[in-house]
Each structure stands twice: as structure tokens, then as C-alpha cells.
Amino acid sequence: MQRSIELVGIPTVVVTVEPEETRQARPPRALSPRGFVAGHSLGRPGDAALQRRILMDALGLLVSEPRPGEVIERDYGPSPVTAPGTR
């Protein structure tokens, strides 16, 4: 999907919680909050500050040095869900 959108000439950035899977798909731009799980891409519910930070970091990849095919992993504190087997 992301690659298809780039092919029509629109820049894209993905926020992913599955960095290995996304890396295999060779994304044009990708940000992965380290340790976050599916359903929590932008962080905790009601934590607007964290959501904004992740959002601005993702949009920031548009104006950063290009690293196509890579997934940029960053730490944003503990995973929103810490109990195992919650997916």
C-alpha cells in the first residue's frame, strides 16, 4: 500500500509496531515506537502529548535525510501494554 502511494508521486510515512515485518516490505519511510504493540501505534489512550510527539517524529521523516527501505526505531518509554499475551 505505502509503496503504491509513493509510485503515484505522493510522499508517505508509516507508523508501525511490527518493524521486522515492515522492514521486509522495504518502506519508503517508517517510524517504529520500540516495544509498542498492535492497537497502540501512537501510544497510550488520552496521552495527547505522547501521541503528538510520535506524530511529529513520523512527519519529521518527510524532511529528514532519506533512508528508504529502513525502519527508524525510537524509544518512547515503556510499552503501553506491558502484560504478555495481550494482542
Next chain:
Amino acid sequence: MADPGPPKPLELSRYCVPFTPFRGKLEELSVCLVSTAAVRAKDDTPFDTEGDVTWRVISGEAGAKDLRYDDTHYDHACVDRDMNCVFPIDRLRELAVEGRIAGLTARHFSLGYSQALRELRERTIPALVHEVDRERPGAVLLTGG
């Protein structure tokens, strides 16, 4: 001019990374959200959680409180309280009000869960990309579940 419809999918080696440079400033950026988290307007047709190759259009005027999800595949602890966890439409609007981005497109999009990869690749995604292109976004932000 008549709308030519979606073009045929282009075959591309997976080793090749399509990359469109972003030219300009974030302050001039109009963002389109595209999600695979099965998000929809609360009065729109629900996704089939067993498999669905259709998409839903979400108005740029919508707030997170106007949205629902139809999913059985990701953790719902966050989205049950705040749809911005997977579809940050309120946060984007705040950034626009503050002038950190220019705004949001009139339409945003969400797909549901599907394992029908061939159908997605050959029909759904080309048609959806065509609709995204019609929004003329400065960039697209993609989110999963």
C-alpha cells in the same frame, strides 16, 4: 477530462524502494490518513471482521469520538478509549490549528482486516490509491492496527 480510473498495478522488484521526495515545509503540508485498523464513521457500514477487502471514507471533519472500529486482531485497550491511538485525527487537527502543518485532506481512508492478498493487491489497493491521489495530499500518514 474524464477520470481514467485506477491504472494497472506496476510490477516492481521488492528490492526497489519507490521514493517520492517531500519538497516544502511541514507548515505547508496537507496530510491524508490511511489506516488498516478497520476504522469507520460510527454510522457507516461495519467491516466484516472475518475478512473484508473494502475500505471506508472518513471525513476530515470527523473527530475521534465520531469513529468506531470493527476488529478482532489487535489489542483494543487503547482504541476502546481513544481512537487517536491508531487514527490520530484529533492530534493532526491540533497541529493544523497551531500551524505546525497546513491541514488535513477532506477525506481519509481505512481498510479492514483481510487475508485476500491477491484481491487487495490487484483490485482494492489500486482503486484506493486512486482515491487517495484525488485528495492531492502533500503526504500520506499510514497506520496499522
